[in-house]
Amino acid sequence: MAAKTTDNKTVATGASVEEFLAAVEHPVRREDGRRLLELMSGITGQPAQMWGPTIVGFGRYHYRYESGREGDAAAVGFSPRKASLSLYGLTYGPEAAELLGRLGKHRTGAGCLYINKLEDVDQAVLAELVRSGYRHVTTVLHHG
Numbered sequence: 001m002a003a004k005t006t007d008n009k010t011v012a013t014g015a016s017v018e019e020f021l022a023a024v025e026h027p028v029r030r031e032d033g034r035r036l037l038e039l040m041s042g043i044t045g046q047p048a049q050m051w052g053p054t055i056v057g058f059g060r061y062h063y064r065y066e067s068g069r070e071g072d073a074a075a076v077g078f079s080p081r082k083a084s085l086s087l088y089g090l091t092y093g094p095e096a097a098e099l100l101g102r103l104g105k106h107r108t109g110a111g112c113l114y115i116n117k118l119e120d121v122d123q124a125v126l127a128e129l130v131r132s133g134y135r136h137v138t139t140v141l142h143h144g
Contacts (some may be wrong), residue, residue, distance in 0.1 A: 003038070005088065011071075012060070013051070014050075020028065020053075021034055032117055033085075036080075039130060046058040056078055056079065057073075058076050060072050060076060076090060083113050085118070086114055091112070092141055103122055104120050105120040
């Protein structure tokens with residue numbers, strides 16, 4: 001069983017979230033990262049933690065696939081990447097489709113939500129996506 005959990009390259013690390021965000025080159029992405037840090041930590045009540053070298057995550061859940069692969073992942077999180085902000089865990093809840101329809105300029109793919117900058121989206125809708133996604137990931141996803 002232990003061998004299967006080590007297959008996951010995105011694991012929680014002890015790296016500093018503040019140092020990671022301070023090193024983001026693009027000034028808008030850096031500021032949006034700081035705003036997402038505040039938003040997600042406030043909604044989840046969880047401290048931010050680095051997952052791998054580039055994902056800021058909040059909370060965790062254990063997953064186990066039919067293939068036998070299992071591990072832990074951040075319940076919700078984000079990464080201020082060069083091309084866009086990548087947000088994780090927000091597209092799984094039952095309310096996600098309706099909320100995404102009201103969010104504003106975004107795209108989705110492979111379980112991720114991508115936005116260019118926070119000013120492109122409705123902040124109240126984004127907050128509800130975080131709330132809904134976190135609740136769904138920590139209480140429903142991979143729980144039976």
